[in-house]
Amino acid sequence: MSFSMGTFFDSFSLLVQYVRTWVVISLLCLVITWSSSAQAASPIDSQLEQQVLQIIREHPEAIIESVQAYQQLQQQKLKQAQQGFLQDLKTNLQTVIGESPTTGSTKSKTVLVEFSDFQCPYCAEAHKTLNELLAKYPDKLRLVYKNLPLASIHAEALPSATAAWAAYQQGKFWEYYDALFTNQKQLGEALYLDIATKLNLDLGKFKRDLTLATPAITKDIQLAQKLGVAGTPFFVINSPTFSGVVQLPDIEKILTGAK
Template identity: 60%
Template structure:
C-alpha cells in the first residue's frame, strides 16, 4: 500500500508539472516543449486515468501556478519600488522627463500612443503639469499594446526619434492630438513642423526598438496589462484618470 501511495504521489507531482507547462503554453500560444510531448502512451493513459479519478489535481496545479506567479510579481514590484527610491535616475535612464528636474517626487507613466484612454489621460496630465510643474517630475515609459494597436510601435519609434533631437514632448503632444491620423504621413509631417533633421530622424527610428523593448519588458515584469498606468512612490493608478486622482497621489507623496 505504501509503495502504491508513493508511486501515485510521484505520478501526481509529475502530472501537476505537465499541467502547469501545458497551461503556460496555452496562455502564451506556444507549442509544448519536447520533454512534455515525448511521454510514452502508457504514461499518458495513466495520467488521464488519474485525471478521471482525481480531477482536483487540475485545480491544484492552477492554484499552485497562480500563487507562484503572484509571488514572482510581488517580488518584482518590490524591487522596482526599492530602485525607484534608491536610484531613481538609474530607473529613469534615457526616458523622456518633464517638470521639476530636481524633484524627488516622480510620476512614472506607461503609455501607448494609439490607446484612447491614454489620449484622455494626456489631457489630464497637461493640466497636472501646468498646475504642479515645480512639484513633480513626469517620466514617460513606452508600453505599446501592438496586439491591439497596429500603430502603437511605429508611433513610439517616431517619438523616440524626436526625443533624440530634444523634441519628445512636442512630438508626443502632436501624436495624441492627432491620434485618429496615426501613420507615416503624420510622423513625417510632425517631424517637419518641428524642424527636425529628417535624415537623423529616419536613422533614429530604425534603432529605436531596443529602448522601447526595455520599457515593454519592465512593464511586463511589473505585470501591467493595460494603459495608461501610473506609479508614484508605492502607489499606482490606471485608466483614464482624473486630475483629482493624480493630485491625491501627489499630495500623499510629499
C-alpha cells in the same frame, strides 16, 4: 532580513508543488502529443498513454492543486517585482528612469511614471490632464514616460512610439509627444514625417533612428509585463505622501498634499 524555519518549509512546499505542476503539465503534453500524432502508435505507446490518462482520472485534484501552486508562485513573483520597482523609485530613481524621457522639475520629490500608448484614446485624455498638472505644479512633479504600445489592438501604437523615440534622439520627445496625442486620429507615416519637419528635425537622422528604436521600446514593454501592467494609461507615483499605483484623478490630491 530574518529567515525562519516556517519560511523555509513554506518555500520548500511551494517548490514541491511547482515541480509537481510541471510533472502534470508534461504528462498532459505527452498525452496531447500522442493523441494528435498522425503516425500509428505502437502497443507500448498506447499502453503508456492509457496509464497516464488513468492517473489523471484517479487524481484530478492534482491538476487543480498544481495550477493553484503555479498561480501562487506567479503572484509572489509579481509582488516582488512591484515592491522592487517601488523601492527603486524611492531610493534609486535613475534605475527606474534609465534612458526614458522625463519632464517637469528634476528637484521634485514627487515622481510619476506613465505607461502609455499613443493610439490609446484614454491616454490622449490623460495627456491633457498631465499637461495641466505640469503647468499648474511646475515645481512639484516630475514625469517619466514609458512605452506600452498595445500593438494587438492599435495598428499605429508601435510605429508612433518608434517615431517619438526617434524624435527623442534629437531632444524633441515632449514636443513630438504633444503632437502625436493632439493629432491622434491622423496617426500614420505621413503625420510622423510632417511633425518631424515642423519640429525642424534632421530628417535623415530621424529616418535612421526609426530603425534603432526597437531595443528601447522592448525594454519598456518587458518592464510593464514584469510589473503586471496590462492596459494604458497606467501610473505609478512616488511622493512624500503616497507611493504606488495611482489613478489619474488622484494625482492632483497627492500633489497638493506633497511638501
